[in-house]
Amino acid sequence: MAYELYYWPAIQGRGEFVRLALEEAGADYVDIARGREEDGQGLGAMTALLEDPSIVRPSYAPPFLRDGDVVIGQTAAILLYLGPRLGLAPSGEADRIWTHQIQLTIADVVAEAHDTHHPIAVSLPYEEQKPEAARRAGDFRANRIPEYLAWFEHVLTRNGGTHLVGSAVTYADLSLFQLIDGLLYAFPKATDAALAENPSVAALHAAIRGLPRIAAYLASPRRIPFNEQGIFRRYPELDL
Amino acid sequence: MAYELYYWPAIQGRGEFVRLALEEAGADYVDIARGREEDGQGLGAMTALLEDPSIVRPSYAPPFLRDGDVVIGQTAAILLYLGPRLGLAPSGEADRIWTHQIQLTIADVVAEAHDTHHPIAVSLPYEEQKPEAARRAGDFRANRIPEYLAWFEHVLTRNGGTHLVGSAVTYADLSLFQLIDGLLYAFPKATDAALAENPSVAALHAAIRGLPRIAAYLASPRRIPFNEQGIFRRYPELDL
Incomplete structure (x- = not known):
C-alpha cells in the first residue's frame, strides 16, 4: 500500500525532507493534500485528520505520514521510521x-x-x-x-x-x-x-x-518552487 | 558500567530531561561536568569531548550521553536510546x-x-x-x-x-x-x-x-534549582 504524506500543498516546508526520501527511494506514495477533493484527497483530507477529536494519536502539526494503521508526525520521527524501510538508513x-x-x-x-x-x-x-x-x-x-x-x-x-x-x-x-x-x-x-x-x-x-532520481524530481512539477510562504524565504533585506 | 551524562553543571536545562529518566529508573550514572577535576571529571572533561577534533561523531552541543563506546547527543535521541534500557519506553x-x-x-x-x-x-x-x-x-x-x-x-x-x-x-x-x-x-x-x-x-x-524516586530526587542536592541561566527563567516582566 502506498505511503500517504500529509503536508501543506503549496510549500516545500518540513514536508520536503520526507518527499526527498520517498523520491530517492522510488517509493510509492501519495502527497494527499495536493490531490483532488473528488478523490478524497486535498487540503480537507489533511485538516480532517488533524482536527478529528476521535483520533487517538493526533499529530501536533503537519507533516505526518500514514503507513496503513500507523500515523507518525514530526519530520525527524517520520524519517526515523522510513529510513530502514526505504534503504536510506544504516543498519545497527x-x-x-x-x-x-x-x-x-x-x-x-x-x-x-x-x-x-x-x-x-x-x-x-x-x-x-x-x-x-x-x-x-x-x-x-x-x-x-x-x-x-x-x-x-x-x-x-x-x-x-x-x-x-x-x-x-x-x-x-x-x-x-x-x-x-x-x-x-x-x-x-x-x-x-x-x-x-x-x-x-x-x-x-x-x-x-x-x-538521478533527485535530479528527475527537482526537474518535475512535484518539486514546489521555494516561495515566501515556506520556511526558507528570500527577503533581500535579511541577507545584507 | 555507569552511564556518563555530559551537561552544563549549573543549570537544569535540556540535561534535566535525561537526569529525570536516569533517576526514575534508579540507573547508575555520573553527571560528569558536576564531578571533580581530580577525578577526571568537571567542566573540562565535557569541553574536551566537545572540542577534540579527533572525535569522529561529535555532538553539536550538550547534553550528550556516553554508554561505553557509544556517544549520543540531542536530548530526544538520548531518550530514544535510553528508554527501552531503563524500562521507560513501551515495547513495539x-x-x-x-x-x-x-x-x-x-x-x-x-x-x-x-x-x-x-x-x-x-x-x-x-x-x-x-x-x-x-x-x-x-x-x-x-x-x-x-x-x-x-x-x-x-x-x-x-x-x-x-x-x-x-x-x-x-x-x-x-x-x-x-x-x-x-x-x-x-x-x-x-x-x-x-x-x-x-x-x-x-x-x-x-x-x-x-x-518515590522522583520525589527523592527533587528533594536532593542533585536537583539544581531553576535559575536565570537556564531555559526556564523567571523574569516577571515576561509573565504580565
Whole structure:
C-alpha cells in the first residue's frame, strides 16, 4: 500500500525532507493534500485528520505520514521510521541513532531559519515583525550558519568526505542537501560565503542534486518552487 | 558500567530531561561536568569531548550521553536510546515512535520557551533583547502555552488520562512533568491559567512529582534549582 504524506500543498516546508526520501527511494506514495477533493484527497483530507477529536494519536502539526494503521508526525520521527524501510538508513542501532542525531541537528537549523522571518510569533505575518527579523537574521548569518556548517563539515570529513554516515546515501544526506538548498535560496550571500569555508558540505549538496532520481524530481512539477510562504524565504533585506 | 551524562553543571536545562529518566529508573550514572577535576571529571572533561577534533561523531552541543563506546547527543535521541534500557519506553515500534513523537513536540515547546528570553540571538544576553523578548513572551503566553497544553491534554485523555502512552510511566511523562515544572517557574500566571483548562496535564505533573524516586530526587542536592541561566527563567516582566 502506498505511503500517504500529509503536508501543506503549496510549500516545500518540513514536508520536503520526507518527499526527498520517498523520491530517492522510488517509493510509492501519495502527497494527499495536493490531490483532488473528488478523490478524497486535498487540503480537507489533511485538516480532517488533524482536527478529528476521535483520533487517538493526533499529530501536533503537519507533516505526518500514514503507513496503513500507523500515523507518525514530526519530520525527524517520520524519517526515523522510513529510513530502514526505504534503504536510506544504516543498519545497527548506534549508526541509526547517529543518523537521527544529525537529522535532529538539521531540524534545529530549520527552526532557526524559520524564526529569522518570524522571531516574535508564528501567528503574525512577517510584515509585523520586520525590525526583529532583521536583528535575528543578522545573527543567523554571522554566527549560526557558519557554526552549523562547520559542524556538518567536521562530520563529513571525519567520515571520508562524501556521506554523513557510512558509505551510502542516508536520509540525513538528503536533508542536508535540502537545508543547504533552502539556505542558498533565503540567504544566498551568507550561504555562499559559508560554503566556501566548508567545501565538503558544498560538494555533498552538488552530489545529491545530481543523483538521478533527485535530479528527475527537482526537474518535475512535484518539486514546489521555494516561495515566501515556506520556511526558507528570500527577503533581500535579511541577507545584507 | 555507569552511564556518563555530559551537561552544563549549573543549570537544569535540556540535561534535566535525561537526569529525570536516569533517576526514575534508579540507573547508575555520573553527571560528569558536576564531578571533580581530580577525578577526571568537571567542566573540562565535557569541553574536551566537545572540542577534540579527533572525535569522529561529535555532538553539536550538550547534553550528550556516553554508554561505553557509544556517544549520543540531542536530548530526544538520548531518550530514544535510553528508554527501552531503563524500562521507560513501551515495547513495539509504533508505540516507541509515538513516544518519541511526543518527546519531539515537548522539545519544540522547550525551544520556544528558551526563545522567549532570547528571541534575537543566543550569543547576546537577555538584557540586549528585552523589547523583543517582551513581544515574543506575550505571544507564547497567549497562544503557544494554551495550544500545546491542549494537545497534551488531548493525548492524555485519549489514552485514559494518566499516562501519555500505554499504562506505565514513560520518559515522555517525565519530560512533560519537567516542561510543566519549568513553565510554572517561568510563567506562573499564564501556566496556572492554562493548567486550569487542562486538568489531566495538571494531574500528570502532580503524579510524577509524587513518584518515590522522583520525589527523592527533587528533594536532593542533585536537583539544581531553576535559575536565570537556564531555559526556564523567571523574569516577571515576561509573565504580565
